[in-house]
Amino acid sequence: MAIKKIGILVGGGPAPGINAVIGAATIEARNKGLEVVGFFDGFQWLSSDRFDPQVHAKTLQISDVARIHFDGGSILRTSRASLLDKKAMKDNPRATPNPELVSRVVANLRSLGVDGLLTIGGDDTALSARFTTDFAEGGIRLVHVPKTIDNDLPLPGDIPTFGFSTARYIGTHLVKNLMHDSETTGRWYICETMGRTAGWLSMAIGMAAGATISLIPEEFDDNTKFQHILDVLDGAILKRRVLGRPHGVAVIAEGLAYKLGDKEELEALLGREIPLDAAGHMRLAEVDLARLIKDRLTALYKERGHDLTVQDLEIGYELRSADPTPFDMGYCRSLGYFGIQLLLDDSAPKGAMAAIVNGNLEALDLHEMADPETNRTQTRVVDIRSDVYRIARAYMIRLEKTDLENPEMLSRLAAEARMSPEGFRKRFARAATRLSEGLPE
Numbered sequence: 001m002a003i004k005k006i007g008i009l010v011g012g013g014p015a016p017g018i019n020a021v022i023g024a025a026t027i028e029a030r031n032k033g034l035e036v037v038g039f040f041d042g043f044q045w046l047s048s049d050r051f052d053p054q055v056h057a058k059t060l061q062i063s064d065v066a067r068i069h070f071d072g073g074s075i076l077r078t079s080r081a082s083l084l085d086k087k088a089m090k091d092n093p094r095a096t097p098n099p100e101l102v103s104r105v106v107a108n109l110r111s112l113g114v115d116g117l118l119t120i121g122g123d124d125t126a127l128s129a130r131f132t133t134d135f136a137e138g139g140i141r142l143v144h145v146p147k148t149i150d151n152d153l154p155l156p157g158d159i160p161t162f163g164f165s166t167a168r169y170i171g172t173h174l175v176k177n178l179m180h181d182s183e184t185t186g187r188w189y190i191c192e193t194m195g196r197t198a199g200w201l202s203m204a205i206g207m208a209a210g211a212t213i214s215l216i217p218e219e220f221d222d223n224t225k226f227q228h229i230l231d232v233l234d235g236a237i238l239k240r241r242v243l244g245r246p247h248g249v250a251v252i253a254e255g256l257a258y259k260l261g262d263k264e265e266l267e268a269l270l271g272r273e274i275p276l277d278a279a280g281h282m283r284l285a286e287v288d289l290a291r292l293i294k295d296r297l298t299a300l301y302k303e304r305g306h307d308l309t310v311q312d313l314e315i316g317y318e319l320r321s322a323d324p325t326p327f328d329m330g331y332c333r334s335l336g337y338f339g340i341q342l343l344l345d346d347s348a349p350k351g352a353m354a355a356i357v358n359g360n361l362e363a364l365d366l367h368e369m370a371d372p373e374t375n376r377t378q379t380r381v382v383d384i385r386s387d388v389y390r391i392a393r394a395y396m397i398r399l400e401k402t403d404l405e406n407p408e409m410l411s412r413l414a415a416e417a418r419m420s421p422e423g424f425r426k427r428f429a430r431a432a433t434r435l436s437e438g439l440p441e
Helices: 016-030 099-111 123-135 166-187 202-209 226-242 254-259 264-270 288-301 328-341 387-393 401-405 407-416 422-430
Strands: 004-008 035-039 058-060 116-121 139-145 188-193 213-215 248-253 310-315 351-359 361-365
Touching: 004 016, 004 264, 016 035, 016 116, 016 328, 099 351, 116 123, 116 328, 123 139, 123 351, 139 328, 166 188, 166 202, 166 248, 166 310, 166 328, 188 202, 202 248, 202 387, 213 226, 226 248, 226 264, 226 288, 226 407, 226 422, 248 254, 248 288, 254 288, 264 288, 288 310, 288 407, 328 351, 328 361, 401 407, 401 422, 407 422
Parallel strands: 004 035, 004 116, 116 139, 139 351, 188 248, 188 310, 213 248
Antiparallel strands: 035 058, 351 361
């Protein structure tokens, strides 16, 4: 199949390096004699009956993109519009395409003569892209470039998703500043980072900055009680106080909220009802976890007669459209170049994902990366039994099993918590971990 005209679109949340992919892909395509059209706002207008190519698309020339790899954001903007059939998924959580939306996308692409599509995005965008190429039955070749600061797409060899490196870099500097402020003012910060299903960003930022403690969803079972998460953080604060350091910074992943399954407990803590989504699950995105932790810790230490100042904040939006680091600039330019190479390669998978493995360009089949149960692209989570996690864990201040087994340390901790040693041991037994294992027990 000879490709003559390609389209480029961006879906999902912003991530540093998007423009570098767009720029490199456009330059390589133009150098190969291809026409290039950029579509604004992801699949939003392509799937709409109001699509107007004069408004919602733009022909891209090399002069339009020659220097955009330095810049954050996206010259094509982005949106979270997907091609899922949400009505069908009310009764069946398996991801299925909306035929009307997908047919519009294919019809609009064909009306413009687009026979190759380069999509830039995360798992949802990859899913919509796969629906598009399947519906076109090979008439539109598809290459997806994986993008997410969450780093949760299953690229081989622990290769990061683009944008993650920049997000880690900027997030580390922000946490470093908070650590200085924490020490200067004697307060605690509870920093919530992005990471809906995986804790890569929280762990990496906490490890690089040397934050007091990082908590990631992979550490906790489904249907975890909020009190357990609170006890882990409370234990770290108490231990710091016993060691003469009444300040610190905790970095927590937003995905922790999705581990909380006790609706009555959460509603009692929030003082309001938590609405349900279309599938009957709690809309935990509405649970401000960092604020809830702050409020509970403040009340708890007031009951103990301690003066504890806690500040909650989110680290997220300020990372997504930042100018990319040199690593992400170069990485994304390689991915953009390779994306065009794959579109022109008849031997590549019908729906391919571009990856760089051991310094070499590799095409991954999107269909093989789908979870057979959900039909969604599989996610990559932190392996809490890995050496990387153990190293990150080793630098944290947390209650250890040895703290509860040492009579002197146990007595000091119990006194700080205004509890008896036996009461403290019972209360914090589950929250304590064993450093040699690096795993919750």
